[in-house]
Amino acid sequence: MTNRRNEDVVMPATASGRAKGQGMSRVVVVGYGPTAHRFIETMRSRGFAGSLTVIGEEPRPAYDRVALTTYLTEDASLEYAVPSGITTRLSTRVTEIDRQAREVVTLDGERVPYDTLVLATGSAPFVPPVPGRGRAFVYRTIDDLEAIREASLGSTHGVVVGGGLLGLEAADALRGLGLKTGIVEIAPWLMPRQVDEGGGSVLKGHIESLGLEVHAGVMLQSIEADTVLLADGRAIPAEVVVFSAGIRPRDELARAADLEVGERGGIAVDAGMRTSDPSIYAIGECALAGGVVYGLVGPCNTMAEVAADRILGGSSTFGGSDLSTKLKLLGVEVAQFGAMEGALDVTYMDPVAGVYKRLFVSDDASTLLGGICVGDASPYTSLKGFVGKPLPASPSDLLFTGGGLSLDLPDDAQVCSCNNICAGTVREAIAEQGLTDVPSIKKCTRAGTTCGSCVPMLKQLLEKSGVEVSKALCEHFDYSRAELFDIVRVRGISTFSELVSTVGTGRGCDICKPAVASILASLNGEHVLTGELAALQDTNDHFLANIQKNGTYSVVPRIPGGEITPDKLIVIGEVARDFGLYTKITGGQRIDLFGARVEQLPQIWARLVEAGFESGHAYGKALRTVKSCVGSTWCRYGVQDSVGLAIALEQRYRGLRSPHKLKSAVSGCARECAEARSKDFGIIATEHGWNLYVAGNGGFKPRHADLLVSDVPTDELIRIIDRFLMFYIRTADRLQRTSTWLESLDGGLDYLRQVVVEDSLGLASELEAQMERHVAGYFDEWRAVLDDPDKLRRFTSFVNAPGVPDPSITFETERQQIKPVLIPLEVVRS
Amino acid sequence: MSTLTWTAVCAFDDLLPERGACALVDGRQIAVFRDFDGAVYAIGNLDPFSGANVLSRGIVGTRMGEPTVASPMHKEVFSLVTGICFDDPEVVVPTYPVQVRDGRVEIAA
Numbered sequence: 001m002t003n004r005r006n007e008d009v010v011m012p013a014t015a016s017g018r019a020k021g022q023g024m025s026r027v028v029v030v031g032y033g034p035t036a037h038r039f040i041e042t043m044r045s046r047g048f049a050g051s052l053t054v055i056g057e058e059p060r061p062a063y064d065r066v067a068l069t070t071y072l073t074e075d076a077s078l079e080y081a082v083p084s085g086i087t088t089r090l091s092t093r094v095t096e097i098d099r100q101a102r103e104v105v106t107l108d109g110e111r112v113p114y115d116t117l118v119l120a121t122g123s124a125p126f127v128p129p130v131p132g133r134g135r136a137f138v139y140r141t142i143d144d145l146e147a148i149r150e151a152s153l154g155s156t157h158g159v160v161v162g163g164g165l166l167g168l169e170a171a172d173a174l175r176g177l178g179l180k181t182g183i184v185e186i187a188p189w190l191m192p193r194q195v196d197e198g199g200g201s202v203l204k205g206h207i208e209s210l211g212l213e214v215h216a217g218v219m220l221q222s223i224e225a226d227t228v229l230l231a232d233g234r235a236i237p238a239e240v241v242v243f244s245a246g247i248r249p250r251d252e253l254a255r256a257a258d259l260e261v262g263e264r265g266g267i268a269v270d271a272g273m274r275t276s277d278p279s280i281y282a283i284g285e286c287a288l289a290g291g292v293v294y295g296l297v298g299p300c301n302t303m304a305e306v307a308a309d310r311i312l313g314g315s316s317t318f319g320g321s322d323l324s325t326k327l328k329l330l331g332v333e334v335a336q337f338g339a340m341e342g343a344l345d346v347t348y349m350d351p352v353a354g355v356y357k358r359l360f361v362s363d364d365a366s367t368l369l370g371g372i373c374v375g376d377a378s379p380y381t382s383l384k385g386f387v388g389k390p391l392p393a394s395p396s397d398l399l400f401t402g403g404g405l406s407l408d409l410p411d412d413a414q415v416c417s418c419n420n421i422c423a424g425t426v427r428e429a430i431a432e433q434g435l436t437d438v439p440s441i442k443k444c445t446r447a448g449t450t451c452g453s454c455v456p457m458l459k460q461l462l463e464k465s466g467v468e469v470s471k472a473l474c475e476h477f478d479y480s481r482a483e484l485f486d487i488v489r490v491r492g493i494s495t496f497s498e499l500v501s502t503v504g505t506g507r508g509c510d511i512c513k514p515a516v517a518s519i520l521a522s523l524n525g526e527h528v529l530t531g532e533l534a535a536l537q538d539t540n541d542h543f544l545a546n547i548q549k550n551g552t553y554s555v556v557p558r559i560p561g562g563e564i565t566p567d568k569l570i571v572i573g574e575v576a577r578d579f580g581l582y583t584k585i586t587g588g589q590r591i592d593l594f595g596a597r598v599e600q601l602p603q604i605w606a607r608l609v610e611a612g613f614e615s616g617h618a619y620g621k622a623l624r625t626v627k628s629c630v631g632s633t634w635c636r637y638g639v640q641d642s643v644g645l646a647i648a649l650e651q652r653y654r655g656l657r658s659p660h661k662l663k664s665a666v667s668g669c670a671r672e673c674a675e676a677r678s679k680d681f682g683i684i685a686t687e688h689g690w691n692l693y694v695a696g697n698g699g700f701k702p703r704h705a706d707l708l709v710s711d712v713p714t715d716e717l718i719r720i721i722d723r724f725l726m727f728y729i730r731t732a733d734r735l736q737r738t739s740t741w742l743e744s745l746d747g748g749l750d751y752l753r754q755v756v757v758e759d760s761l762g763l764a765s766e767l768e769a770q771m772e773r774h775v776a777g778y779f780d781e782w783r784a785v786l787d788d789p790d791k792l793r794r795f796t797s798f799v800n801a802p803g804v805p806d807p808s809i810t811f812e813t814e815r816q817q818i819k820p821v822l823i824p825l826e827v828v829r830s
Numbered sequence: 831m832s833t834l835t836w837t838a839v840c841a842f843d844d845l846l847p848e849r850g851a852c853a854l855v856d857g858r859q860i861a862v863f864r865d866f867d868g869a870v871y872a873i874g875n876l877d878p879f880s881g882a883n884v885l886s887r888g889i890v891g892t893r894m895g896e897p898t899v900a901s902p903m904h905k906e907v908f909s910l911v912t913g914i915c916f917d918d919p920e921v922v923v924p925t926y927p928v929q930v931r932d933g934r935v936e937i938a939a
Contacts, residue, residue: 475894497866507848507866509891510900510907535848539887539902542849547902551882793844799851799862800839808859808883822881 025050027311028104028112030094030253031120032056034065034297035284037080038304039118044083046312053087053112055094055104058141068145068169078142097257099277116279116311119254119267120304123247123285123295128161132223136161136241139170148242152177155239159183159228161220162245163190168329170244171212175330182213182236184228186245189216194325194336195356198349199374202356206332206375209354249286249293262288271317273307281307290320328377335377338370338387344761346395350375359383359395364486366390368398394471396746397459415457416447423461430465438462438744448743473734474511477504481659481734485519489730494524495532514538515734518621521657522729523770525777527784528620528657529791540619543795544781545601550809550820553601554594555581556618557608558654561628561646561666562589571611579604582817588625588663590616595818597805602795605782614780617655621735623662626650627675631668632685640685642668645714649683652718653725655778659732659741662725663698677705680738681721686710690717694724694752695742703739706749709757719768723756726767834927834938842930845870850886850899855939860926861886862935863910865897871910872926872937877901878915885923 027043029036032054040052056062063078082088089106096105103111125138137148139160152158158174160167163185174181183190189200190207204214219231227235249266260268260276266288273281273289283303285295294300302318309316325336332354342360349356355375361368368386373379383398391398411424429435429444438458442448448458471480477500479487484499493499496516500508508516517536521528528534528541540546545553557572572591576583581604582594596604618624628646632638646666656662665674666683675698676682682693688711696705709720732741745751754760756767785791797806811818839853845864852875853860859875863886875883880903888899890910897910907916908923915921927938 476892506892506895507890507897509893509898510889510905513889513891532847535846535890538889539884542887547884547887549880549882549903551880551884551903794846794849797852798854798859799844800853800855804854806859806883 025115026113027052027116027118028114029054029118029120030104031122031250031284031286032058032062032088032090033120033122033284034062034080035122035300035304036118036120037062038301039120039283039308040086041083042305042308043311044085046308048308048312050115051087052085053089053114055089055092055106055112057091057093058143059091060142061088061090063142065140068139068142068173094253097253097259097280099257099280102279114279116281118307118311119275119280119282119286120284121250121253121286123249123293125243126246126248127243128220128245130220130222133243135223135225136243139166139173139242139244145173148173148240149177151240152179155179157182157226157237158240158242159236159238160242160244161228162243163187163214163216164193164244164246165191165325165327165329166247167244168207170242171207172330174240174242175210175212179240180211180213180237182215182238183207184218184220184230184236185214185216186219187216190214191334194334195372195374196340196358198347198358199334199356199372202349202351202354202374203332203334205351206354207330210330212330247285247295249288251286254280254282254286262291262293266293271306271319272310272315273303273318274310281311283307289318292320296325333373333375333377335373335379336371337383338368340370340372342369344395346399348396348399357399359399361391361395362490364483364490365395366483366486368395394459397463415461416445421445421447423457426458426461427465430462435462439740442743473515474509476500476506476508476512479503481515481519482731484516485522485730488516488519489523494520496520496536497532508536510538511734514541514621515659517541518657518659518734522774525774527779527781527791529785529794534791534794543598543601544605544615544619544785545596546619548594548820550822551806552595552597552809552820554592554618555596555601555604555608556586556590556592556616557613558616558650559590559625560650560654561626561643563628563643563647568611568613571607571613575604575607578607580811580818582819586618586625589627590618590625592618595811595820597797597809598795599797599802599805602786602792606786609780609783609786614654615782617781621658621660623650623653623656623658623664626653626664626666628666629668629671629673631666635668637671638668638685639687640668640690642666642674642683642685645683645690646674649718649721652775653721655781656725656729656774658725658729660735660737662738678702679705681705681724683717689713692717692720692724695738697737697739699737701739706742708749708753720756722771723764723767724752726770727752727756727763730767836929836931836936836938838931838934838936840935842868842870842933842935845935848890850888850890852883852886853937855937858939859883859886860937860939861899862928862937863890863897863899865890865910869897870928870930870935871897872928872939873899873908873910873913874924874926876923877903877906878921878923879904879906 061082062080093107094104095107103113105111125140127133138144158179159182160171161184163183171181171183189197190203207214221229221231223241226239228238229235251261251265251267254267255261262268267275267282267286268288269275269282273283275282284300306316306318339360343363344365345358345360347358357373359371368391415421415423426445426447435441441458472478513536528537545555547553576593584592586592626646626649628642631642632640662680664681665676665679667674667676668685676684677693678696678698682696682705684691690712691710692708693705694708697703728738796802798804810821812821837855847864848866850861850863853862860872861875863871875885877884884902887902890899893916898907900907913923913925929936
């Protein structure tokens with residue numbers, strides 16, 4: 001590219017002695033389509049005083065190609081008004097550009113001089129090289145349409161080759177001419193550039209309901225006299241065949257003049273629409289801007305305006321354009337905006353109503369990337385402006401409400417089909433009981449408690465009732481835990497300070513700090529007491545022990561699968577005896593030692609670590625225990641080695657920090673002695689492998705776990721658990737157990753199965769890799785503390801008296817063990 | 831006005847940012863905190879809701895800009911400046927004058 005300034009283009013200082021000044025400069029436009037029209041219109045409206053000549057090969061001035069179909073049916077005039085002061089040469093074909101002389105040469109040898117040349121030669125329909133192609137028509141110009149109209153007189157059947165945007169328009173035209181019309185599309189569905197498979201299938205339904213035949217995923221073989229043959233052997237009757245299988249830029253003039261063209265066609269231009277010759281511009285469908293040939297009106301018009309601005313001395317640029325489209329074809333609204341793919345997407349589909357909407361969002365679910373709509377293009381209008389920007393609401397809410405879709409359900413409309421709850425019931429509960437969130441609606445009405453698919457509607461009913469649903473974690477972050485997780489993951493944030501200073505306010509609290517600590521631990525795997533992380537931890541994680549009601553702590557060494565050697569059992573007994581700890585066997589097949597003061601914890605753990613014990617993470621929102629029955633090794637009923645699997649799982653997931661504690665169990669047969677179905681993930685042996693149950697809970701609200709997969713071998717089982725746990729860790733709210741998490745998932749168990757078993761989001765390998773990093777990065781937290789004097793310093797009751805025990809901690813004796821004596825309360829009231 | 835009697839309890843560097851420690855001053859348990867900006871605060875260590883001496887082990891943060899600690903027992907939040915409980919403003923824990931002199935944290939109790 002040259003470094004010549006813009007003024008040089010407008011006022012060429014050539015040797016031919018032309019007078020300087022805009023008024024004397026000559027601009028010639030080759031091609032007279034809509035883009036050329038926009039160009040001359042812009043030049044005139046901006047007061048260009050030089051001469052402006054447009055040379056077009058069609059016998060008429062530019063017309064609106066987008067409305068071609070209406071030309072046939074309504075005989076409307078589509079021509080644009082020619083701006084005043086323009087020299088137009090119609091039915092004139094330019095055959096050569098003489099760059100040396102700065103002249104274009106027409107077919108009959110006339111030479112038209114220019115100072116600035118603008119190529120707006122457009123494109124030509126692509127006609128694939130099939131036998132019989134000579135019999136077919138193309139669909140681009142008014143003359144093409146006239147020819148089609150003539151041919152359809154006396155014909156009964158037509159076929160359009162190409163199921164894209166223009167193809168469907170052509171099909172509509174044939175249908176309007178009274179032909180029984182078929183559409184042949186090589187891609188597996190219609191409009192493959194604008195919609196995905198789901199949208200394509202909904203679109204197909206619409207098109208077929210209008211009496212058109214759709215033949216997708218098949219190639220055209222040949223065109224015979226009254227039929228077309230398809231590659232799969234079918235013959236379709238068609239006297240009129242129209243090609244609409246894409247366009248090719250008309251760059252032949254530019255090629256012959258040695259201007260730079262793209263490998264696959266198109267006249268190469270810079271951001272100012274200038275070709276490799278500084279006095280020649282190219283705009284519209286013939287131009288290759290930023291490596292892309294644009295076939296849509298919007299970007300072509302922008303190119304025309306940019307070129308005009310440059311020629312007039314401006315500096316505007318064409319920075320590319322998204323190929324967003326919104327149109328109504330055959331009465332069906334189709335819209336596509338932004339990207340057609342994304343790390344995450346949310347889809348709404350109603351095959352009965354023929355509506356399909358899908359939004360794509362970034363992998364941190366914070367940014368709208370694009371969307372596809374069929375049957376209802378309303379989200380296009382409201383959301384196109386948000387492409388590349390933070391989502392104005394959750395994707396599912398946007399699909400329901402953000403598109404201007406008014407979902408003011410009548411009171412008798414069923415919201416929750418599982419429990420037969422109507423909108424009116426939900427509204428009443430919101431109003432009368434002052435409900436402000438979805439969980440309370442679930443509790444009061446039971447709506448959304450089964451499959452969870454109506455949760456978005458519940459949210460919407462809440463919003464419409466004027467209740468603002470806040471997902472903010474606390475006053476310091478306007479984000480949910482899942483959103484913070486993605487922010488941390490995507491931005492690679494490693495400290496709370498960085499996070500709170502970039503996306504939060506203040507200095508955090510007891511709600512957000514442990515939540516962020518958990519996120520950082522899940523992602524980075526650092527020791528929880530490393531540097532600034534230590535300040536984020538709840539007292540349990542800070543002292544790696546469980547605080548009890550008198551301010552002492554309890555200690556739980558890990559006993560994987562509940563299997564322990566007598567020697568290790570003796571060590572636990574000796575430690576408990578020597579430190580005077582209350583000893584109890586837990587529900588998770590471990591041993592809990594109570595009554596330890598902070599300064600005793602390192603001494604206790606020094607003994608335990610020496611004997612080969614590790615932290616049991618009883619203090620953390622982390623994997624607790626994988627309990628097991630005796631299994632097939634000893635039990636006469638057992639069909640699989642439940643103890644072996646439990647140990648393997650506990651060692652795999654030990655130390656894994658999560659939104660809440662995680663419990664697991666493995667039963668060796670269907671008798672289910674390990675109570676696996678009350679666990680976050682429970683495994684029950686079958687004759688052929690393992691059944692995996694997820695999202696069970698004992699606790700406050702008991703819930704039997706749901707069967708996720710059956711009869712899977714061990715390696716597959718572990719892979720699915722890996723994905724399940726990591727998906728939970730990524731997406732759950734703070735302190736949300738797997739049971740409530742599953743109930744809150746839109747789509748419930750089926751959705752979960754799609755994601756973690758069928759890999760519908762394409763996340764599986766990422767989730768597995770994340771788990772592999774956890775497994776590889778595991779270390780024993782207590783051993784690491786004992787090895788680090790800095791971390792050990794905090795284990796004192798008094799900073800100014802390190803050896804002194806807290807005198808307020810006292811015990812009495814009950815059943816031969818200690819029992820805390822509580823301090824009488826003296827609450828100071830102001 | 832009587833002059834305050836200052837007792838040095840630890841080095842400023844012994845306190846971790848946004849974490850507390852407990853000092854024993856004349857038999858009284860006093861929780862000392864260092865905030866993110868290096869300011870120090872001293873309140874009683876006794877959690878009036880649980881009756882346990884644990885406030886020094888709570889999470890330090892802010893509520894509408896005011897420095898706070900949350901009891902590790904049941905998460906009631908107290909102002910480090912006034913000792914007033916945000917969740918029940920009738921409940922107040924004692925506060926103590928505290929200063930840093932020559933790198934030492936001193937409490938007047």
